[in-house]
Amino acid sequence: MAKAVFHKHQRVFVRPVGTWALIERVKPQWVKDVEEPVRIYYDCGLGRDFTTDELSAEAVEQGDPGQWRLMRARNKWQTPEECAHHPQPGTYPVVVTDQQNWGGWRVPGAEYDRDPARIEQQARLIVQAPRLMALAEAIARLGAEDPDASPDWINLARRARDTVRAVKARPDADSDDSAKPLRAAV
Known part of the structure; x- marks a missing residue:
């Protein structure tokens, strides 16, 4: 059977x-x-x-959601003296999302040169994305399981659930959310 x-x-x-x-x-x-x-x-x-x-x-990861890490790459087009205003002159951040140092996130040198502090912050945020996703999933799950939760907790769990749905949504799905800018409601 x-x-x-x-x-x-x-x-x-x-x-x-x-x-x-x-x-x-x-x-x-x-x-x-x-x-x-x-x-x-x-x-x-x-x-x-x-x-x-x-x-x-689909594999459901429990516990450790990923080993993304922040690495530094050498700036090929500028000497450390030319980019002395950067947080770490002569390098730029590279977020590696694969165990074999293949896939990841990099930024063009000209964009990094425009606002290095913002790019550094984005790199740190991307590195923490798997942990933040696991946290949002846990908040959404706990909020759904607790019927006696306070209205603030329910609202937070609802926002976490909506965030998880937005991250897991297929890019080709017909949705009004694709046209909306991604902004956190405060």
Whole structure:
């Protein structure tokens, strides 16, 4: 007998297609006089149904959400004397988001030269983004679980939930939020 491993609206990786998709329908295959389904198929809206072994669940990180780190790269275009007004002359921040020092965030030298203090602050914020995301998820979860919470706590949990949704939203999703500037309500 088969049991459903995934549920409707769950985000899964579809291996045969090589893309992420949402499960639109869970389709059990029933046999007469059997109390449980024999097989479970999943409709992901990709033209055919998939079996459990063709799908992978999205990994949910618990605890340590990432090892992003701030590194310094040498400024190739300016000498340390030319950029003496920078916080660390001769270098600029690089946020590395991958274990092998590949992916990450870098800023063009001209933009860094315009306002180095702001770029340094952005780099520190980006490094802390995984921890801030985990914190927002925890606040949203705790706020949803506590029916007797104060109105201030409920409002904070609602803002955390909205922030988590905005971060996890697909860029191609039809939403009015994409046109709005990202500004924290204070």
